[in-house]
Amino acid sequence: MRFLVTGAAGFIGMHVTQSLLSAGHEVVGIDNLNNYHHDMTLKIDRLSTIGNSDNFTFIKCDIANREVMENLFRDHGFQRVIHLAAYAGVRNSLFDPVSYVNSNILGYLNILEGCRYNKVEHLLYASSxxxxxxxxxxxxxxxxxxxxxxxxxxxxxxxxxxxAHSYSYLYGIPTTGLRFFTVYGPWGRPDMALFKFTKAILSGEKIDVYNYGNMKRDFTYIDDLVTSVMALQDIIPTNRGIDLVTKDVGYLSNRCVPYQIYNIGNSEPVSLISYIHALEKSLGRVADKNMMPIQAGDMLGTHADISLLVKVLGSVSHTSVEVGVSHFVSWYNHYYNNMQ
Structure with a gap:
């Protein structure tokens, strides 16, 4: 099948694109390659990791550009769309809300319009x-x-x-929203805690531990997330509601709309301080910690109910924080040692 993956040079986008290509699909990946979260090197290297497959085409463009997006959808005839491009991160949104509107609202509208006018059979999009x-x-x-x-x-x-709900209702576009819970793993974003902590600890610098380490997060390893996304792209919402016997999936409250939302998480919350301890164990070093109060916009805890996901998929893979963090540390050491 022919897929559009937005944010293909991003952390999740790279992994999803690789998985689609491995399954034999054709992928057009787009990204504006901005340096909002980190320098360009990591994004370029992610694209290089995807490789030069005949089934992969990369196009540098911005989803907020309406004309460009109209042409993209018209020229490529996508069957399915996995929309992962966005300005991400809680704290940055407090300082630069305009960029978040341009990408996450206007850009997303252009994706919906592309699906509307080009008969896309399924739109999956990242929520949070x-x-x-x-x-x-x-x-x-x-x-x-x-x-x-x-x-x-x-x-x-x-x-x-x-x-998404309004477009599903008005135009019959099947949409699936994916509420991701604190995704981490190899090739992750440098602005996220695991990346920043690893860099600081190896450099002998202090790490800022918010809410004194008492926050809990439902940390989700990237491979587990990709496995769920790959399965869900084949489960197209209908307007018949949820039938857990036949596993037909429709709108949450059975309102005859081809719309669905899933929590994508590990469903095992871990405290921030335990997460740090797992990192210290993998690095073989103890972090110098700067214990701080909670920051504006931060949630005290997250915990995903994934019962619907399990019902629909039959089973969901779970990688422990200890294993997932060790995989990240192995990747981090390999990646930065090769750059020296």
């Missing part, structure tokens, strides 16, 4: 666990309260879900 905001009813259920986000990033992701 941050949409649960002040909801403290854990584990988070997909039909739980998401009306009180506490970061602007979360606002844009909740907006994506609402926009």
């Amino acid at each position: 666990s941050s949409v649960y905001g002040l909801n403290d009813d854990m584990p988070y259920k997909i039909d739980g309260d998401t009306t009180h986000p506490i970061s602007f990033y979360a606002v844009t992701k909740k907006s994506n879900e609402l926009m």
